Amino acid sequence: MPKRVDHRERRALIADALMRVAAEQGLEAVSLRHVAAAAGVSAGMVQHYFRTRDEMMTFALAVVRDRNEARVSRALGALGATPAPRTLLRTMLAELLPLDEERRADGRVALAFLAYTAVRPAVAAALHDETAALLGFIAGQIRAGANPGVDPERAAVGLLAVMEGLGIYLIGGHYPPETALAALDTQLDLLFGPDPDRGSGD
Amino acid sequence: MPKRVDHRERRALIADALMRVAAEQGLEAVSLRHVAAAAGVSAGMVQHYFRTRDEMMTFALAVVRDRNEARVSRALGALGATPAPRTLLRTMLAELLPLDEERRADGRVALAFLAYTAVRPAVAAALHDETAALLGFIAGQIRAGANPGVDPERAAVGLLAVMEGLGIYLIGGHYPPETALAALDTQLDLLFGPDPDRGSGD
């Protein structure tokens, strides 16, 4: 048994198991023993890499955020340089929507963490900056390309809220992915005017 | 000690304590003993009115929904007969937003239940009809008063998602109530055109 192991790899392995447990049974089912079992390792090993459950949770929360960030930057990277603002926003927001089962699973975990942080203000504070930055970015894109007369800051808040809300309802299975995408495009139509690349309807 | 007590009253009392616990510490802190302590009664009494924890949870979930419904119908009732669609929607959606601490507390509980039902599909199914009905109602209002060219169904999905998303960010404290209200009004502006009753800005 080698003495030197990659800590990051092990922690990622465990966090992965944690997210599987959380996605299937919720955060309250996330215990040392459950996560260890899901990862196929001993409880002692989990304890070796995360000294407390809180530490494990915090790490997993960071993983969730990193995954989303990676998804977005990958999607945006495939877009080529200087895409149109509308295209950029649509790509980014659609990527953040839980449209397939993989993202739905991640979405369930993210939702669980949302409720988790809602009663732990100290943890939640770390997310404010992220939202503010995202809002600023979206506002910039809107300013660059949207109809005159729309307030970029306000429209950005609305657009991000649409994405978040659509995600919630998708996770709950209240409507199919197509409905969410249609609503997203409708929202973009409202801000940018009808998309010339798409028939104004379906 | 009277033999005859109002079961509904007792259950409401307990559910109220449950919601206080859930709002402050999350659903995972909701245990027989905690709820009993918060309600100032014995654990045995809680067990007398709710035979299982699940039964208690289900009841509390219903209470959350009833509260929102009551809030909305009260707000709409104060609006007089046949209000303008835009006014009606704005009143309804603003009422559902967690703008004050009372609604924020309820919102935290609702968010916790959202994550709770996300891993209990059977419970979640009951919410689909509610969303569908709400969507239908909103679409009707949009059809009645919005700009021509907007698809009522799609716009309804977007509008409801905006409300939900704004609520999430408000609960997280990502921005103040005014920002959320401004975004809501901006959204309504997009659908109905600028509100003549309000200066197109602040």
Add this chain to the structure above:
DNA sequence: CGTTTTACGATGCAGTCGCAACGTAAACGC
């Protein structure tokens, strides 16, 4: 009056929890 029903409070039990403590085997530093 007595009996039944309702409304609890108290206790106990099996299971799970986080976490500390301990033991051990393997690799590195010397």
Add this chain to the structure above:
DNA sequence: GCGTTTACGTTGCGACTGCATCGTAAAACG
């Protein structure tokens, strides 16, 4: 070579969990 460090696996403890059970007091019913 040997001691130290790292990487675990195992065990156990105290606290908590949901829930069943039991006892009891009081009101309703006959």
